[in-house]
Amino acid sequence: MYCRYCGKEITPQAVICVSCGAGLNTGRSFCQNCGGESNSNAEICVKCGVRLARPITEQAEKSKIAAGLLGIFLGFLGIHRFYLGYNNIAVAQLILGLLGIVTCGITSMVSGIWGLVEGIMILTGSIDRDAMGRPLRD
Ligand SMILES: [Zn+2]
Ligand SMILES: [Zn+2]
Known part of the structure; x- marks a missing residue:
């Protein structure tokens, strides 16, 4: 494997490149398979034909x-929210939802409307990223 940022060889176990400190697949200048220079917009390496790894954020x-x-x-x-990795908000909603048992469902209704609105926002694209900043699949 090669760093896509600086083109230096890295071990498959490495989490970041020891040469430049870039996280794996954060760069777009080199092919991760052969280390050859790649056009930053290329999908496929012109030298070895392998599909170029995309930055994790994309x-x-x-x-x-x-x-x-x-x-x-x-x-x-x-x-x-758990599904998208927003665990803090998810726990808050979960607590509100479960508290409904002792609040005659009032807090469950609040978190239910909250979740409903967010569900619609996700479907309409107002919320379009997961907690890691990655776009959602259609
Ligand atoms: Zn590097
Ligand atoms: Zn290549």
């Missing part, structure tokens, strides 16, 4: 539809 991993539906139906428990 990889869509979580589904927008799934997150949106989770927010609408299970948002009162913060499930959509």
Whole structure:
């Protein structure tokens, strides 16, 4: 493997490049497979033909539809926030949701509306990133 930032060879176990300190796949100047220079907009390495690794911040991993539906139906428990990795907000919603048992459902209603609104915001694209800053998949 090669650093995509500086082109130096790195071990497959490395989390960051020891030569330049860049996180893995944060650069776009070199191919991770052969170390050859690559155009920063290229998808495929012209030298070895391998698909160039994309920076982790650009990889869509979580589904927008799934997150949106989770927010609408299970948002009162913060499930959509757990799914997207926003654990602090998720725990707050979960506590509100569970407190409904002792508040005759009042706090559950608050977190339910909260989750519903966020579910719609996710589906309409107002919330379009997960907690790692990665875009959501359509
Ligand atoms: Zn490097
Ligand atoms: Zn290559």
